[in-house]
Amino acid sequence: MCIRPLTDEEESSKVADWVHYGAWNFSRLDGIVSKEVIQSLIALLPPREEAGDDLMVWGETAHGTFTVKSAYFMIEKPIQNHFGRVYKAIWSWKGVEKIRIFLWLAYSNRLPTNAWRSSWSSMSAVCLHCYQGVEDQLHILRDCPYARNIWLALISPRYTSTFFSLSINDWMELNLTEEVGVTMRGVWSQLWGVTVWLLWNWRNRAIFQDDYHKPNLPVSVIRTLWSSFCDGSVSREIFSDAVDRTNEGQRWTPPPFGWVKVSVDGAVARSSGKAGCGGVIRNHRGEWLIGFNQNLGMAGVVESEEWAILMGLRMAWEKGFRKVILETDSKIMIDRLRIGREDINCSLVLLQIRNFLNRLWEVELQFVCRSQNGLADAMAKEGISNSFASSVCPHKLRHLLLQDCMGLDPLSLYHLI
Numbered sequence: 001m002c003i004r005p006l007t008d009e010e011e012s013s014k015v016a017d018w019v020h021y022g023a024w025n026f027s028r029l030d031g032i033v034s035k036e037v038i039q040s041l042i043a044l045l046p047p048r049e050e051a052g053d054d055l056m057v058w059g060e061t062a063h064g065t066f067t068v069k070s071a072y073f074m075i076e077k078p079i080q081n082h083f084g085r086v087y088k089a090i091w092s093w094k095g096v097e098k099i100r101i102f103l104w105l106a107y108s109n110r111l112p113t114n115a116w117r118s119s120w121s122s123m124s125a126v127c128l129h130c131y132q133g134v135e136d137q138l139h140i141l142r143d144c145p146y147a148r149n150i151w152l153a154l155i156s157p158r159y160t161s162t163f164f165s166l167s168i169n170d171w172m173e174l175n176l177t178e179e180v181g182v183t184m185r186g187v188w189s190q191l192w193g194v195t196v197w198l199l200w201n202w203r204n205r206a207i208f209q210d211d212y213h214k215p216n217l218p219v220s221v222i223r224t225l226w227s228s229f230c231d232g233s234v235s236r237e238i239f240s241d242a243v244d245r246t247n248e249g250q251r252w253t254p255p256p257f258g259w260v261k262v263s264v265d266g267a268v269a270r271s272s273g274k275a276g277c278g279g280v281i282r283n284h285r286g287e288w289l290i291g292f293n294q295n296l297g298m299a300g301v302v303e304s305e306e307w308a309i310l311m312g313l314r315m316a317w318e319k320g321f322r323k324v325i326l327e328t329d330s331k332i333m334i335d336r337l338r339i340g341r342e343d344i345n346c347s348l349v350l351l352q353i354r355n356f357l358n359r360l361w362e363v364e365l366q367f368v369c370r371s372q373n374g375l376a377d378a379m380a381k382e383g384i385s386n387s388f389a390s391s392v393c394p395h396k397l398r399h400l401l402l403q404d405c406m407g408l409d410p411l412s413l414y415h416l417i
Helices: 035-041 068-076 079-091 097-107 114-118 137-143 145-154 157-163 168-177 188-208 218-233 301-318 331-338 348-357 374-383 395-405 410-416
Strands: 260-268 274-282 288-298 323-328 362-367 388-390
Touching: 035 157, 035 288, 079 097, 079 168, 097 168, 097 188, 137 145, 137 168, 137 188, 145 188, 145 218, 157 168, 168 188, 188 218, 260 301, 260 374, 274 301, 274 374, 288 301, 288 374, 301 323, 301 331, 301 348, 301 374, 331 348, 331 362, 374 395
Parallel strands: 260 323, 323 362
Antiparallel strands: 260 274, 274 288, 288 388
16 A cells, blocks of 8 residues: 555554544655555545544444344345345346346356356367466456456456455355445446446457457447446436435425525546535525535545535535525435434544534435436536635536526526626
């Protein structure tokens, strides 16, 4: 992780020595760790005293607390339940049916690889692309240099070691159930499924079509196909954490008189994995009071949504607003914040959000569909590359501001123009 040997002082230092006024001391870290590590630390808060001491948590539940039911299933869980979990993930995979069938065949070890064919014939088991190893399923889908370079461009760096060390079944389970890479709205399993299917398809065409050559820029081909999925070839519902889409056509609505509305959102770039968050505070006439966004470095969808809410609450508090409606299109975050008990497994960002919510002011949490959150979404995307706060709406976003106010009192539009 370090790009140079550490001094004796650095070797004996504590985490607190790398924190400056509650934030990572990036000026000290620069030149010691790579730029990638620094980018991954931007959205990760350092340990804080107000977070309390470290706690023992129960790993069998999402909220970290012990339940008899979870203990029973941990003890009695039969081997077939492990496979059942993966089969369920395969059959609930949202995408093209032929890819779903392919995933089932791969997990059942039913792909006709050279290793399989050589077991009952005289043909060679060697990979005909790289000639560097036996062509089994893992070699085709992951370990062949051609496939490996593709995965290195798609997965998050922190998963590299685990990703390339698992058996075929464990590897498939990891990718079907975890966010191993960064994609639109965090749906890694869909991008992974498309990629393994293309690797198998390209392998077959290279063997059985004499004039076929595998793409020289496979990652670009994969991302192009994936973009077509995101643009509508596959139902948009698979890319969203929002459950209710019945109000997709509704417009943004202003807050009551005397209140402000804080619209926030997070964004993650599919190509780079860089994240940002942003939002805007408006009054009862839809007037832009202040907009903000923040670059988060390398972060996931959940982290970007958490930061968006934290930034929105902090900005509203610092500007003196005490009657606030905070709206986001992340139903997951709304549900997490509305639970009655403290989640002992929560992040430091979520802990700070709860601290803000417990202050002496009125805050209402509101879930909205994406069509009602376009301005915040645009601010979040700006946050991928920039960090700023402004009391004036950027010129290129004024059409979104006006669009939100269509149908309001004409006096509102007068104040916006």
